[in-house]
Amino acid sequence: MRFLKIIGHAVGVISCLMVLPSFVIAITSAILSFNPLYITYFFTSPYARALAVAEESGWGSGFNILLINYGAYLIAFGYTFFAIVKIYSWYQIAKEAKK
Numbered sequence: 001m002r003f004l005k006i007i008g009h010a011v012g013v014i015s016c017l018m019v020l021p022s023f024v025i026a027i028t029s030a031i032l033s034f035n036p037l038y039i040t041y042f043f044t045s046p047y048a049r050a051l052a053v054a055e056e057s058g059w060g061s062g063f064n065i066l067l068i069n070y071g072a073y074l075i076a077f078g079y080t081f082f083a084i085v086k087i088y089s090w091y092q093i094a095k096e097a098k099k
Contacts, residue, residue: 012082013079015075015076015079016079018072019072020076022042022045026038046065046070046073050063050066
């Protein structure tokens with residue numbers, strides 16, 4: 001069980017390292033240039049990549065890339081939520097211990 005937890009954390013951290021910098025860049029670009037279209041580029045870029053792969057290698061490979069890319073998005077955002085909740089629970093425990 002401990003091994004699976006380590007693997008889960010590794011997959012979560014790797015997905016976050018791949019996805020979240022692009023998300024931050026899209027948000028800041030959209031805010032600084034007053035162009036919210038940059039946010040849609042972030043969410044549609046896996047689809048565009050999958051279409052490019054599908055044209056070269058076939059629809060099976062394109063669909064596989066699509067699932068992997070959006071899967072990484074889901075894992076990254078889920079893991080970020082999990083990490084925030086976990087850190088907040090540690091904060092609550094430390095606050096209770098301080099009293």
